[in-house]
Amino acid sequence: AQRVTQPEKLLSVFKGAPVELKCNYSYSGSPELFWYVQYSRQRLQLLLRHISRESIKGFTADLNKGETSFHLKKPFAQEEDSAMYYCALGFHMDTGRRALTFGSGTRLQVQP
Amino acid sequence: EAQVTQNPRYLITVTGKKLTVTCSQNMNHEYMSWYRQDPGLGLRQIYYSMNVEVTDKGDVPEGYKVSRKEKRNFPLILESPSPNQTSLYFCASSPAGTHEQYFGPGTRLTVT
Numbered sequence: 001a002q003r004v005t006q007p008e009k010l011l012s013v014f015k016g017a018p019v020e021l022k023c024n025y026s027y028s029g030s031p032e033l034f035w036y037v038q039y040s041r042q043r044l045q046l047l048l049r050h051i052s053r054e055s056i057k058g059f060t061a062d063l064n065k066g067e068t069s070f071h072l073k074k075p076f077a078q079e080e081d082s083a084m085y086y087c088a089l090g091f092h093m094d095t096g097r098r099a100l101t102f103g104s105g106t107r108l109q110v111q112p
Numbered sequence: 113e114a115q116v117t118q119n120p121r122y123l124i125t126v127t128g129k130k131l132t133v134t135c136s137q138n139m140n141h142e143y144m145s146w147y148r149q150d151p152g153l154g155l156r157q158i159y160y161s162m163n164v165e166v167t168d169k170g171d172v173p174e175g176y177k178v179s180r181k182e183k184r185n186f187p188l189i190l191e192s193p194s195p196n197q198t199s200l201y202f203c204a205s206s207p208a209g210t211h212e213q214y215f216g217p218g219t220r221l222t223v224t
Contacts, residue, residue: 042217043202049212086155098160098162099160
């Protein structure tokens, strides 16, 4: 079965410190992976998708198929990065249903 | 502005009183879905729709109904709400051929 695991519920760092939010997935097919961010009292927004290999707001994420990981990284955290981060796996089921399975989320707190 | 809207944003109701949460998108997306977000559980898909008049169950469909009579609208219906349906609900839409989803602002529902 498809599964996304985010092992940390909370990650607290100081401003300027490096950040790594962990995400591991379980999927037998070819994965499509995303990071979504939810700032306080706002809707979820797409932050990154692995197929575009882009850097948004200084964040990057590399798909490691050998380790089945898609960790989110930023070299220098900013206070405005404080938010809830969700890793998500996109896949198709046998029925044709397009599904997006989310991890349980990691709250990032960046302290001044 | 391209967006997904939900109404109401906040709702407090009593057990057994039927309610509908509306969802509308103006991006001509084929795919729409409903999620509930609960602490420690992340987002779980309730129902989804691949196009007009095509709906199917997600991971947690019990106690919910949906309809898709028009492409832009995808209401979520709780025929007889119960306290365990107290949650934060998100509607999302997605164009064909991608798992990337655009989320609404959320509806916080409390059932007493």
